[in-house]
Amino acid sequence: MGPHPAVAAIRLAVRRVLHDILTELNTPAGVPAATAVERTPERAPGLPTAPLVLVACSGGADSMALASALAFEAPRLGVRAGGVTVDHGLQSGSDLRAEEVVLRLRELGLDPVEATAVTVGRAGGPEAAARDARYAALDAAAARHGAAAVLLGHTRDDQAETVLLGLARGSGIRSLSGMAAVSGAGGRYRRPFLQVDRQTARKACMVQSLPVWDDPHNADPAYTRSRLRHEGLPALEKALGKGVVEALARTAQLSRDDADALDTWARQAEAGVRDATGGLECAKLYALPPAVRRRILRRAALEAGAPGGALFARHIEEVDRLITGWRGQGAINLPGKVVARRQGGRLVIRQG
Numbered sequence: 001m002g003p004h005p006a007v008a009a010i011r012l013a014v015r016r017v018l019h020d021i022l023t024e025l026n027t028p029a030g031v032p033a034a035t036a037v038e039r040t041p042e043r044a045p046g047l048p049t050a051p052l053v054l055v056a057c058s059g060g061a062d063s064m065a066l067a068s069a070l071a072f073e074a075p076r077l078g079v080r081a082g083g084v085t086v087d088h089g090l091q092s093g094s095d096l097r098a099e100e101v102v103l104r105l106r107e108l109g110l111d112p113v114e115a116t117a118v119t120v121g122r123a124g125g126p127e128a129a130a131r132d133a134r135y136a137a138l139d140a141a142a143a144r145h146g147a148a149a150v151l152l153g154h155t156r157d158d159q160a161e162t163v164l165l166g167l168a169r170g171s172g173i174r175s176l177s178g179m180a181a182v183s184g185a186g187g188r189y190r191r192p193f194l195q196v197d198r199q200t201a202r203k204a205c206m207v208q209s210l211p212v213w214d215d216p217h218n219a220d221p222a223y224t225r226s227r228l229r230h231e232g233l234p235a236l237e238k239a240l241g242k243g244v245v246e247a248l249a250r251t252a253q254l255s256r257d258d259a260d261a262l263d264t265w266a267r268q269a270e271a272g273v274r275d276a277t278g279g280l281e282c283a284k285l286y287a288l289p290p291a292v293r294r295r296i297l298r299r300a301a302l303e304a305g306a307p308g309g310a311l312f313a314r315h316i317e318e319v320d321r322l323i324t325g326w327r328g329q330g331a332i333n334l335p336g337k338v339v340a341r342r343q344g345g346r347l348v349i350r351q352g
């Protein structure tokens, strides 16, 4: 008899990502994919060591399921599997819990395994500060161990929540595109469970008798994401039906593809709207579709020194009116002391 369907689903998701990682490792600089690494689970002495893949594990159901699937699949593909848990130090006893997670990961057969403690600052609010500290620690661990990739346990439900948060910001399809399956420096971070729902991950832990830890923050209504998880999404499901989570996750993928295509178009179009001195020509900008034009304007504002996190859609709309609704209006002040003004037929965006 095969594994429980939930276990089969999480293993398949991880297997696919490990295959991707191996294919990329075997194709540096366009060399056709060799399957040497895949065919030699046990390495002969003298051969380079097998690539290492780490799982970032909080001890919660999603990342414990991920760790168990990695522990199962990695040796079959000639990959070494390790784990890292980050102690945010935000609750008393968090260090003991981190040690417990380390033990569980070791029991699964992962090696190396480590707990790493971080100090969470305040910048950007509690969730963002914890996330920044966590990724810095995971980056450091990946570099220290020379890991080829770090797996994260975000599920389809997390993706749906991220899309809704983006929708509420009202800043275009990039913010609807949720989390990428591959992100970080050199594509370090992988999210194998973006198509796997939270219930499946939880079930997989249950049937494998894996103890999981439920983070009290996940149920704390002080956190926006927690309110969305426990109040927002259930209300949407009640009103729109059960398929809403899947539809939101699909929206993420479609939006990401659209946003990537528009970004590429904008990069290509930019060369055509600049004059010999690099100035932006208003008439040529006017002729472009708004989605492309606004991307060029945003890039120009960022290049001039406007901070990305403070540059909102409404700022770009204001600048856009210098092109599309020109009636002699004055300069537009943007974050980071950047100023956009129209001078003759040129748009000038610069600091000060």
Ligand SMILES: Nc1ncnc2c1ncn2[C@@H]1O[C@H](COP(=O)(O)OP(=O)(O)OP(=O)(O)O)[C@@H](O)[C@H]1O
Pocket (backbone or CB within 6 Å): 055, 056, 057, 058, 059, 060, 061, 062, 063, 064, 084, 085, 086, 087, 088, 134, 151, 152, 153, 154, 155, 158, 215, 218
């Ligand atoms: N303390 C931590 N140490 C290591 N990795 C973490 C930690 N917290 C989160 N992660 C990683 O980030 C992913 C997303 O975490 P988040 O807390 O947003 O979601 P979650 O649904 O609660 O996940 P989980 O059930 O695995 O805790 C986790 O699945 C895990 O891979």
